[in-house]
Amino acid sequence: MIEALGKLVPGVESPKRAISFKERLKWTGIILFIYLSMGFISLYGVEPSTYEHLHYMQMILASKMGSLTTLGIGPIVMASIILQLLVGTKVLPLDLTKPEDRERFELYQKVGIVFFCFFEAATYVLLGAIRPRAPDPFLILLLILQLACGGLLVMLFDEVVSKWGIGSGVSLFIAAGVCKEIFIRAFNPFTFGSEIPAGLIPQFFIMLGMGDLSSAFDAILPVISTILIVFLVVYVNGIKVEIPLAFGSISGFGRRWPLKFIYTSNIPVILIAALLANLQMMGAMLANKGVPILGEFDAQGNPTSGFVYYITVPHALILSLLHGAFSSDLLLRALGHVLFFVIGSVIFSVLWVETAGMDAKSVAKQITSIGLQIPGFRRDPRIVEQVLSRYIMPLAVMGGAFVGFLAAFANFMGALGTGTGILLTVMIIYNFYETIAYRYMEEMHPALRKFFEG
Amino acid sequence: MVAAKPDKEEFKISTKIVLLGMALLGAIAFIIFIIFQFISWL
Numbered sequence: 001m002i003e004a005l006g007k008l009v010p011g012v013e014s015p016k017r018a019i020s021f022k023e024r025l026k027w028t029g030i031i032l033f034i035y036l037s038m039g040f041i042s043l044y045g046v047e048p049s050t051y052e053h054l055h056y057m058q059m060i061l062a063s064k065m066g067s068l069t070t071l072g073i074g075p076i077v078m079a080s081i082i083l084q085l086l087v088g089t090k091v092l093p094l095d096l097t098k099p100e101d102r103e104r105f106e107l108y109q110k111v112g113i114v115f116f117c118f119f120e121a122a123t124y125v126l127l128g129a130i131r132p133r134a135p136d137p138f139l140i141l142l143l144i145l146q147l148a149c150g151g152l153l154v155m156l157f158d159e160v161v162s163k164w165g166i167g168s169g170v171s172l173f174i175a176a177g178v179c180k181e182i183f184i185r186a187f188n189p190f191t192f193g194s195e196i197p198a199g200l201i202p203q204f205f206i207m208l209g210m211g212d213l214s215s216a217f218d219a220i221l222p223v224i225s226t227i228l229i230v231f232l233v234v235y236v237n238g239i240k241v242e243i244p245l246a247f248g249s250i251s252g253f254g255r256r257w258p259l260k261f262i263y264t265s266n267i268p269v270i271l272i273a274a275l276l277a278n279l280q281m282m283g284a285m286l287a288n289k290g291v292p293i294l295g296e297f298d299a300q301g302n303p304t305s306g307f308v309y310y311i312t313v314p315h316a317l318i319l320s321l322l323h324g325a326f327s328s329d330l331l332l333r334a335l336g337h338v339l340f341f342v343i344g345s346v347i348f349s350v351l352w353v354e355t356a357g358m359d360a361k362s363v364a365k366q367i368t369s370i371g372l373q374i375p376g377f378r379r380d381p382r383i384v385e386q387v388l389s390r391y392i393m394p395l396a397v398m399g400g401a402f403v404g405f406l407a408a409f410a411n412f413m414g415a416l417g418t419g420t421g422i423l424l425t426v427m428i429i430y431n432f433y434e435t436i437a438y439r440y441m442e443e444m445h446p447a448l449r450k451f452f453e454g
Numbered sequence: 455m456v457a458a459k460p461d462k463e464e465f466k467i468s469t470k471i472v473l474l475g476m477a478l479l480g481a482i483a484f485i486i487f488i489i490f491q492f493i494s495w496l
Binding site: 432 | 471
């Protein structure tokens with residue numbers, strides 16, 4: 001039934017011929033331009049409002065509240081989370097190594113995305129996250145439809161990028177959203193009616209010129225922590241774990257097979273952060289309607305008690321600490337935030353190993369196909385698999401826990417684009433670079449190729 | 455299991471790539487932001 005529905009969902013056709021790197025770059029650029037532009041186009045009939053309390057959610061879901069990209073990648077990520085859990089717990093018995101099951105997985109995912117587009121659009125409007133300019137039922141319906149259509153467009157954009165472009169649309173939109181935020185917060189030259197420009201770097205120089213060192217420091221601190229987190233994540237992302245293997249034919253020429261320490265990369269963080277963002281959103285909307293099961297919220301939509309309060313962290317914990325506003329409550333929230341990320345990230349990391357074909361069996365196949373084996377053992381994928389299986393699950397757990405910790409910890413620094421956002425962006429850009437380096441190198445212009453070879 | 459930290463050269467290249475990518479995405483977004491800001495003043 002769901003499969004029949006899935007076939008009804010419009011999709012983007014796969015290219016029938018090989019497409020050049022240049023063409024892929026072109027499509028990626030076009031989609032990026034349209035996506036970013038949509039973020040600056042307000043919904044028709046929406047009550048203008050600030051969404052500062054949803055800053056974190058907007059970074060993680062590549063969304064811009066009140067615009068056509070209000071839902072961002074939310075529906076895609078929600079559908080993915082639900083399916084991962086269903087397949088991972090075997091409620092949905094799919095074997096993703098089989099092509100026909102994989103195809104079914106994709107159809108289910110499509111139906112899920114369409115469902116969440118309409119579901120999220122309706123909840124955002126009906127529960128008051130997005131308010132109509134007037135309580136007119138026609139306007140409310142129009143808003144829901146605009147949000148849902150925006151979500152569906154993002155789904156199609158994602159398909160265009162993964163089939164005709166480079167990498168995945170979801171990652172591209174997150175990275176672009178975070179970089180946009182960093183640039184606008186840092187460089188914004190407009191004053192918007194106040195005395196000084198909104199950008200932190202212009203502010204820094206003006207404060208410095210006025211001799212107000214303390215304000216200048218407060219302005220530049222987020223910029224500094226942004227840069228520090230970028231360096232930290234680049235470094236951690238480069239850590240590898242080497243498993244001893246040897247060439248089958250010539251003994252003695254040992255080789256190590258490097259696996260990334262952060263084995264499942266940023267996927268667990270995308271999923272757990274999206275879950276947190278959705279919990280906060282849902283909690284605020286439910287409390288607004290008098291059902292505070294996830295906690296209570298103040299007028300600005302910040303949590304003040306309950307479950308959500310103890311897993312979210314007030315922005316720029318480090319600033320509160322520097323200004324001496326320390327309390328045991330703050331410490332408890334920081335702890336809750338870290339725990340939520342670490343545990344969630346481990347769960348999604350383990351699930352992702354299965355769904356993405358990164359398990360011992362698949363990696364063993366890949367290794368033996370290029371003629372490597374474990375020293376002292378026969379050449380047999382099952383033996384490689386046995387050795388690998390000792391490493392891969394612990395690696396998925398440790399890597400997942402570590403990346404979850406880092407994503408939570410980075411949020412305490414008050415960096416531009418949020419700590420989690422920067423972590424995701426750095427890993428996305430690096431993965432993007434690796435994809436280009438492996439797949440499209442030979443097609444590149446020599447000058448560009450030289451750059452990519454480092 | 456042996457964990458290998460990235461060597462200096464590797465770290466330098468990765469940092470360069472990531473900063474360049476962020477600058478590129480940020481610059482594109484910033485230009486679009488400025489364009490829409492001017493449109494809103496028209």
